[in-house]
Amino acid sequence: MLQIKVCIGSSCHLKGSYDVIRSLQATIAHHGLQEQVELQAGFCLGQCTHGVVVQVGEQKILGVLPEQVEGLFAEYVLPEVASPGSSTH
Ligand code: FES
Structure with missing residues (x-):
């Protein structure tokens, strides 16, 4: 399961987290x-000046x-979920 986390800390929230x-x-x-992607809302990811911050697995994507x-x-996301057989993480 690939996790996608969207920051809903106050700064990102103001920049439109919920639309994202x-x-x-x-x-x-x-x-x-x-079934393969889990979407979560997360608290501040430490990049407030570059919101909205989205984290896909370990990768943070800013702005x-x-x-x-x-x-x-x-x-x-698609490259992560498109490779069958690599589901051991
Ligand atoms: S509020 Fe989103 S990174 Fe801090």
Whole structure:
């Protein structure tokens, strides 16, 4: 299960965390990945000046806008879930 964490700390919240979460939810559903991707809201990830911060596995992606979610998904999420046989983490 790949974990995606969206910061909902006050700074990221003000910059639109919930829009990013909604966009991620829609994208996960669109790709039918509800069983492989776990979406979580998390507290401050320590990069407040670069919000909204999204963490995919161990990778932090800074300054995410809702309209960037599709591209972020293609770049960071799909490669992680697309390799069958590497599910041991
Ligand atoms: S509030 Fe999001 S990184 Fe601090």
